[in-house]
Amino acid sequence: MDDVVLDAVEKRFGGVSVVNGINLAIRKGEFFSLLGPSGCGKTTTLRMIAGLEGPSSGTVSIRGERMNGVPINKRPTNLVFQKLALFPHLSVWDNVAFGLKLKKVPEAELRARVGEMLDLVRLSGFEKRSVTSLSGGQQQRVAIARAIVNKPAVLLLDEPLGALDLKLQTHLQEELRRIQRELGMTFVYVTHNQTEAMAMSDRVGVMNAGNLEQIGTPADLYLRPRTEFVAGFVGQTNLISGRIVAIDEQHMTIDALGLSFVARRRDDVTVGQAITFSLRPEQVRISAAGTAGAQMPLLDATFFGATATYRLQAPGGVLTAQAHGELQTMTAGAVVSASWLPEAIVILKAGT
Numbered sequence: 001m002d003d004v005v006l007d008a009v010e011k012r013f014g015g016v017s018v019v020n021g022i023n024l025a026i027r028k029g030e031f032f033s034l035l036g037p038s039g040c041g042k043t044t045t046l047r048m049i050a051g052l053e054g055p056s057s058g059t060v061s062i063r064g065e066r067m068n069g070v071p072i073n074k075r076p077t078n079l080v081f082q083k084l085a086l087f088p089h090l091s092v093w094d095n096v097a098f099g100l101k102l103k104k105v106p107e108a109e110l111r112a113r114v115g116e117m118l119d120l121v122r123l124s125g126f127e128k129r130s131v132t133s134l135s136g137g138q139q140q141r142v143a144i145a146r147a148i149v150n151k152p153a154v155l156l157l158d159e160p161l162g163a164l165d166l167k168l169q170t171h172l173q174e175e176l177r178r179i180q181r182e183l184g185m186t187f188v189y190v191t192h193n194q195t196e197a198m199a200m201s202d203r204v205g206v207m208n209a210g211n212l213e214q215i216g217t218p219a220d221l222y223l224r225p226r227t228e229f230v231a232g233f234v235g236q237t238n239l240i241s242g243r244i245v246a247i248d249e250q251h252m253t254i255d256a257l258g259l260s261f262v263a264r265r266r267d268d269v270t271v272g273q274a275i276t277f278s279l280r281p282e283q284v285r286i287s288a289a290g291t292a293g294a295q296m297p298l299l300d301a302t303f304f305g306a307t308a309t310y311r312l313q314a315p316g317g318v319l320t321a322q323a324h325g326e327l328q329t330m331t332a333g334a335v336v337s338a339s340w341l342p343e344a345i346v347i348l349k350a351g352t
């Protein structure tokens, strides 16, 4: 069952389209992320789901009900932003209880629900503390508790961890994932951080300049990117342009970088056609010169600890390889042999 459905949703500001008619179906209980660079339209899309903006055309539905024209407070959604919106003069307890008090929820039920939420975000014992005395991470936990205490169908989160330091971000990513699973609530999470989206999400929608380029599981997007943009934005890759020179039963040969790349055959291409493909650096295997593969000089090597990155000088450009760091260090100028499997060559569509 789909919880949030966007049907040809477009948003224009002063005649300029910033969301270009996107289609999206987010499933019930799913952790879904909208991922893309700054300015691509993620926040605008989230604001249209929340009801803070109306679409210029198209429809937003939640739980099968059309939401166009339905005000924010009548939607089964709640929001968490990067910029905290806690009441500084209230305690942790009163911040979380605020919405329930407004709704005149009976005292016993209110106590139970606020207690349960503080437990869930691991802030039991902090009830009487003023929110201003808490760390940034603890404050964000209060904001999350406050947003879920009303049991919205869908929680919308806009870069909620953006202001925290890296270590705390990683910790809260795991916590958010745990909270989402325990509640079974649909989360729509906006981020420009691909590692974050990959770590937390069931599925990710990659946005670029107002378009939704690809929707898939983190593994789908990494292993089977369909566009140049997705291949380059989700992880590091070699984006290589070349021409198809031969096609046989199972394979095709692409001339690129002055090298010959054998890929899995596709039925939608012909000999002579120009083509762009992705080859992940960790799929390029390097071994001693003279072993099977393309012989190329090493331009430089960068050691990262667990891994090392090697830049290889192909006749017509540079090819990047990544290997586990335990390989003996190879020195710049040395000739090495590079090889890859046909499966590692992922044919891409040109970006939109």
Ligand SMILES: Nc1ncnc2c1ncn2[C@@H]1O[C@H](COP(=O)(O)OP(=O)(O)O)[C@@H](O)[C@H]1O
Binding pocket: 013, 018, 036, 037, 038, 039, 040, 041, 042, 043, 044, 045
């Ligand atoms: N209220 C607005 N008026 C005019 N332009 C806006 C407004 N809100 C957003 N934009 C523009 O829409 C584009 C997408 O913005 P946004 O959705 O905030 O992107 P993201 O969240 O991906 O960084 C940007 O170019 C931004 O400047």
Ligand SMILES: [Mg+2]
Binding pocket: 042, 043, 044
């Ligand atoms: Mg934004």
